[in-house]
Amino acid sequence: MRTRAIGLVAVVLALSGCVGIPTSGGVVTGGIIDDRLEPDFFVLPSGPRPGSTQEEILSDFMLALRGPQSQYAIARQFLADSIADDWNPDAEAIIRTGIPAMTPGAAENSIDYTVTSKAVVDADGRYQETPPASQTLSYSFVQEDGEWRISDAPDAIVLSQSSFNVVFTEQALYFFDPSYQYLVPDVRWFPARATVTSRIVRELLEGPASWLQQGVVLSSFPIATSVVSSEVVSGTATVELSSEALTASPADRERMQQQLAASLDVSSVIMTVGGLEIVAPETGTPAVRNPGVESAxxxxxxxxxxxxxxxxxxxxxxxxxxxxxxxxxxxxxxxxxxxxxxxxxxxxxxxxxxxxxxxxxxxxxxxxxxxxxxxxxxxxxxxxxxxxxxxxxxxxxxxxxxxxxxxxxxxxxxxxxxxxxxxxxxxxxxxxxxxxxxxxxxxxxxxxxxxxxxxxxxxxxxxxxxxxxxxxxxxxxxxxxxxxxxxxxxxxxxxxxxxxxxxxxxxxxxxxxxxxxxxxxxxxxxxxxxxxxxxxxxxxxxxxxxxxxxx
The missing domain is CATH 2.120.10.30 (TolB, C-terminal domain)
Structure with missing residues (x-):
């Protein structure tokens, strides 16, 4: 499993030479840089600059998508009040290749943002590589207090491959094979932010991807179990679960701990319900991850x-x-x-x-x-x-x-x-x-x-x-x-x-x-x-x- 060092680095991102929106002619390249960032650090992007044009607002908004902290709080500053709370950046992540293009949209005060997509991550964190294809997203604008803001935006984010490597963290959710001898990975990708541990547990409780269902792999969590909170301190995860977890058998409680420890990549797990620890037996026979073979x-x-x-x-x-x-x-x-x-x-x-x-x-x-x-x-x-x-x-x-x-x-x-x-x-x-x-x-x-x-x-x-x-x-x-x-x-x-x-x-x-x-x-x-x-x-x-x- 790939792990990331979590650091806070303030990066000043300034754009120069931005091109205005043409009123005629062909496609022009917008002011987007193909960023090259160290993948082991978060980016703290800048908010809207006073007096920005619609194109500059969209360019800076795309740069702000590299900062997922606090539910993309800085990126939301570029949105109009009418959509700032409802916009869902976790619905889809589009990984692009090359340089995007901006052209005037069909409606007044709108811009079409065209990219060549190479992969997508869906709302459950599932990554799918696709043949390169052109994709156009439309954005509308409105003025608030004399400044342009985005009034309509797709529930999606767009990132270059290098930015994706910064913003997202790879995490395998682990489920059991039907014999309970092996732990089987279901790889997901989540924005690297403070709430990622709860996101991992939530997706684990939702179950495996569709192609791993029908009994291909099993989860030991009782049906309808949900996560209340989750945190990791010094290699130990404390996971507060809903009351449904209390119905698990002693054997399933131990397996629940194995699934959580493997999925969160920690050495130990404390499970609680209502603040009280769920005691699980230790049989000394943990399931195997990634079985090894004779090296010769x-x-x-x-x-x-x-x-x-x-x-x-x-x-x-x-x-x-x-x-x-x-x-x-x-x-x-x-x-x-x-x-x-x-x-x-x-x-x-x-x-x-x-x-x-x-x-x-x-x-x-x-x-x-x-x-x-x-x-x-x-x-x-x-x-x-x-x-x-x-x-x-x-x-x-x-x-x-x-x-x-x-x-x-x-x-x-x-x-x-x-x-x-x-x-x-x-x-x-x-x-x-x-x-x-x-x-x-x-x-x-x-x-x-x-x-x-x-x-x-x-x-x-x-x-x-x-x-x-x-x-x-x-x-x-x-x-x-x-x-x-x-x-x-x-x-x-x-x-x-x-x-x-x-x-x-x-x-x-x-x-x-x-x-x-x-x-x-x-x-x-x-x-x-x-x-x-x-x-x-x-x-x-x-x-x-x-x-x-x-x-």
């Missing part, structure tokens, strides 16, 4: 299958020998290193520690690399159709699953998150590449997958899809084929996408620990490349026939 790269070579630190694949003993003997070309290893789902000429098979030989669970042709979830269900699909996805137990028992994935789309990757709640899919469709995650709905008590929930679209590179993987519990990465190289892109689920340095060519990408530092890419010649911060990709010195995934 997992590979298949002519010598075997296992972890390679420079001496060849080792560490899996008889299990690794079974996978290698079967002629595996792709594989996924369970977190306890006792089960492997792998692809070979026979289809998708399962090798288990203690078993004499692997078991073929899916013998269909044209299968891609399988995925293995933490509850030992194998996910297998034919590359020619995303609609061919099937789920098997490790004993070969098939369980029907409703997916809603397009049957006419080719699929290059299907990978279950390490907490077992979400499926990452990378598709090639007639409309172009598509990347998305879908919640996994499971049967209560058995963890058997029964259907995929709503598919959440993610930004996908325009180049040909090759492979995708989980980087962490909230970030995924893709590799694709461009005209001359293979671009690597990371996408935060509920956040922005970011291109990494590309490699000359790649066939596979696999995640590990430590974010992008744990990524590994396999080249056609068998060399394995690893990310090195902003310095691009470097050869690891290891080679393999295939690069495997670690669940």
């Amino acid at each position: 790269v997992l590979v298949g070579t002519d010598e075997g299958f296992g972890f390679d630190t420079g001496e060849g694949p080792t560490g899996l003993g008889a299990l690794g020998a079974q996978v290698a003997a079967a002629g595996a070309t792709a594989a996924t290893l369970s977190n306890d290193q006792q089960t492997v789902a792998f692809l070979s000429p026979a289809g998708v098979s399962v090798a288990r520690a203690g078993a004499d030989q692997p078991l073929v669970v899916d013998a269909r042709s044209g299968l891609i690399a399988p995925s293995l979830d933490p509850f030992r269900f194998v996910w297998s699909v034919q590359g020619s159709s995303a609609g061919s996805l099937k789920v098997f137990e490790v004993d070969g028992t098939e369980h029907p699953i409703a997916t809603g994935l397009p049957v006419d789309a080719r699929i290059v990757a299907a990978d279950v998150s390490r907490d077992g709640t979400r499926l990452l899919v990378y598709l090639a469709t007639s409309a172009g590449p598509q990347l998305g995650v879908a919640g996994i709905v499971r049967q209560q008590g058995t963890n058997i997958p029964t259907e995929l929930g709503e598919l959440l679209p993610l930004p996908a590179p325009s180049s040909t899809p090759v492979d995708a993987t989980w980087v962490s519990d909230r970030v995924v990465a893709t590799v694709s084929h461009g005209a001359e190289a293979s671009p690597i892109t990371t996408v935060e689920i509920g956040g922005p996408s970011s291109p990494l340095s590309q490699v000359s060519d790649a066939t596979t990408i696999a995640g590990g620990n430590n974010g992008t530092d744990g990524l590994r890419v396999l080249a056609p010649d068998g060399s394995i490349w690893q990310a090195r911060g902003s310095g691009g990709w470097v050869a690891s010195g290891l080679t393999a026939s295939f690069l495997a995934s670690k669940q």
Whole structure:
């Protein structure tokens, strides 16, 4: 989770050379600067300047949106009395790119403010990256005491990317998987102001995003529970809840504390109702956030299958020998290193520690690399159709699953998150590449997958899809084929996408620990490349026939 140092810095923001509103002609650029500010400090913008023109008022109003303190109190000074209290800046945040333009509006005393939007944040703090598109917002003006003020404004704010990084803070709300073994993030973005802790708790109590509903993730708070107040002092959060919280069972009270501690990023939580503390037991078995895996790269070579630190694949003993003997070309290893789902000429098979030989669970042709979830269900699909996805137990028992994935789309990757709640899919469709995650709905008590929930679209590179993987519990990465190289892109689920340095060519990408530092890419010649911060990709010195995934 990204944290921000909260400081108060007075910044004098003066505009010079502002252009008046033309009465004829084309679009003119308004007096907006493309700000470059340090992201770890708040901005204290200036209020209205006496004698400002309508254009100057709007320009300064946009600059004032970088100060969310006291519910954007300074920005409200630019508004007429008739709308100052009702204007809702939290309804939508538009992240722009480039320089906005101002033109006279259709009505008298109005200005159209046109921007190229690249992303939006909705009223619940959900971030959605969008293809760049022109968007026009209209503002009307009226004179009050001889000074121009904005009399009509959309319930929205507009920020450049750098200003957005200052004004908003990223915060993951955490919910449980149905087994209560894992905490699953639902990333949100909130204005960084004094009331942000109560905003986080309020949104947590409202529940997860729609694509994580239908039992994909669970909250332990009783229905209708609301937050009265919340504050954080020296790493301890004190959260006053409504009386509905008293109906929670002892087990749910402890889980409520876990959700609050993870969402507020604090070491301890005190929950109260009516000023009296809600006592919660301590079982000593907290849920896991962002499960880790063995750090060594997992590979298949002519010598075997296992972890390679420079001496060849080792560490899996008889299990690794079974996978290698079967002629595996792709594989996924369970977190306890006792089960492997792998692809070979026979289809998708399962090798288990203690078993004499692997078991073929899916013998269909044209299968891609399988995925293995933490509850030992194998996910297998034919590359020619995303609609061919099937789920098997490790004993070969098939369980029907409703997916809603397009049957006419080719699929290059299907990978279950390490907490077992979400499926990452990378598709090639007639409309172009598509990347998305879908919640996994499971049967209560058995963890058997029964259907995929709503598919959440993610930004996908325009180049040909090759492979995708989980980087962490909230970030995924893709590799694709461009005209001359293979671009690597990371996408935060509920956040922005970011291109990494590309490699000359790649066939596979696999995640590990430590974010992008744990990524590994396999080249056609068998060399394995690893990310090195902003310095691009470097050869690891290891080679393999295939690069495997670690669940």
